[in-house]
Amino acid sequence: MDENKVLERAALLYGAIPGYLLGDKSKEEVAHLLVDLIDSLDDIEYSRSGTPLYDVIDGNLPGRRKKSILALERRYDLTEREAHILRYLANERNPTYIANALGIAQATAKAHKYSIFKKLGIHSSEELRHLLEHYEEDDAEAAPSPVAQD
Structure with a gap:
């Protein structure tokens, strides 16, 4: 939409x-x-x-993004807390926002973000956005490259 x-x-x-x-x-x-x-x-x-x-x-795109989030949670075995924080990160929220929203320390939010990025094999919010836009559960066997190579 x-x-x-x-x-x-x-x-x-x-x-x-x-x-x-x-x-x-x-x-x-x-x-x-x-x-x-x-x-x-x-x-x-x-x-x-x-x-x-x-x-x-x-x-269709946001629905596909939601399906991608759920598929990534399963494929990369994210914890329940990491999955929750992934949703915030997918909506371009920063660790300060996440910490305030969840009532946790900012350092804890940053640690979760780092852990999620490490599990997904990415290094930036831009790579996360790309991954969510291009991830297909059917392609789970061949995990997509975080950023398209030109």
């Missing part, structure tokens, strides 16, 4: 709940809150039906 369309739909939600999300937050903070909300709804729908919420709505 196009990011602008997601934001338009989220704005409708915001209009239905005046002041609930925005308050004194910046546009970027609101965007992150909306992504968290959508990801939470996605987790609920996937648990309930086995279908990512984005697929239900009509978007």
Whole structure:
């Protein structure tokens, strides 16, 4: 689903709940809150039906990303905490944000990020983004290169 369309739909939600999300937050903070909300709804729908919420709505890429996250969790034997933190990292959250959201030390969040990156064989958030966009569970036998070589 196009990011602008997601934001338009989220704005409708915001209009239905005046002041609930925005308050004194910046546009970027609101965007992150909306992504968290959508990801939470996605987790609920996937648990309930086995279908990512984005697929239900009509978007394929975010649904594919969700499937990639779940496949990576299984393939690379991530712990439950690492899997949870991988979802934050997939949404471009930094260790400071993750630490605050989960009530853990920033050093702990950084250690989890390092452990996840090591298990996945990557070194940057850009490589994680590429991996999520191109990972196919069917190709699990031949793990993809983190960044395409030109």
